[in-house]
């Protein structure tokens with residue numbers, strides 16, 4: 001089912017490459033609104049702007065949908081008892097597209113600004129001008145930073161259980177690191193395939209919601225290893241074991257596993273606009289509602305400092321961005 005959804009994304013991506021060539025070659029003409037990022041914030045903004053008569057151009061990066069396309073099941077998006085992240089994002093995209101939003105499957109590498117407009121440089125080298133820009137690039141996975149992490153990435157080390165879990169042969173032992181909702185979701189998902197799942201957490205209390213903790217503790221395939229940090233990842237061609245250090249007595253131990261899933265939070269995707277907007281110490285963009293410190297540049301969703309990192313909040317924030325962008329353009333015209 002997952003593969004089919006990716007195929008659908010790729011199909012739309014290829015189709016839209018053609019749209020892009022037309023859109024770009026037609027005109028060096030300035031766009032009114034460009035949205036960078038196609039997660040819930042960017043897509044909701046594009047839906048609202050399209051409905052208000054504008055033609056938002058959405059730069060999706062390599063694959064649209066943001067972090068949610070890797071989420072197996074979402075249970076707290078209003079209107080859906082249960083929905084896969086992939087399906088939810090596909091629905092938002094098709095809604096936006098049917099209303100007139102344009103999708104361009106490219107990454108924005110840098111943005112500069114002069115008095116009147118923004119110039120966006122794409123990874124293909126193409127440049128696009130726009131009067132307003134919404135940054136809705138979200139956040140990406142945090143790394144542990146221990147020896148072996150780079151070497152064994154995609155060789156047993158993964159940031160996505162939904163993508164890579166089903167590839168594990170049955171009856172393998174796997175580990176998940178982290179104590180938040182993502183880590184618990186990953187552990188519960190992996191328990192369908194693995195013989196044993198170790199949840200490694202650096203403290204003695206989990207950060208995840210109680211409902212998730214209750215499910216975790218009820219699952220007899222999952223064992224929590226408390227107060228432990230991963231200090232090394234070992235193997236030959238493929239991951240074989242991880243080195244743990246107990247954070248209380250500093251003792252080290254080795255745990256043999258065939259897969260390690262890292263779910264320790266996120267870092268914002270904002271480095272390409274650090275020269276234009278104020279950010280907090282972690283790089284998240286400071287915004288009053290969605291207004292950034294740079295006139296004409298807006299930010300919404302997980303990339304914003306202090307935002308609730310939830311899809312429903314990102315969607316609401318995207319709607320607010322649309323209203324503020326609309327008002328900004330209106331003020332410039334009047």
Ligand code: NDP
Pocket residue numbers: 073074075076143144177178179180181182183185202203206207229263264265266308309310
């Ligand atoms: P969180 O920030 O909630 O949790 C990160 C976890 O990783 C924490 O337990 C943290 O430990 C641990 N951690 C951080 N850095 C390290 C490190 N260097 N080494 C070891 N452990 C580390 O991130 P999530 O990705 O879990 O969630 C992000 C947001 O998305 C949250 O608001 C969450 O509620 C939400 N979410 C919601 C879902 C839903 O279904 N509604 C699903 C998934 C996420 P410590 O606790 O000690 O800080």
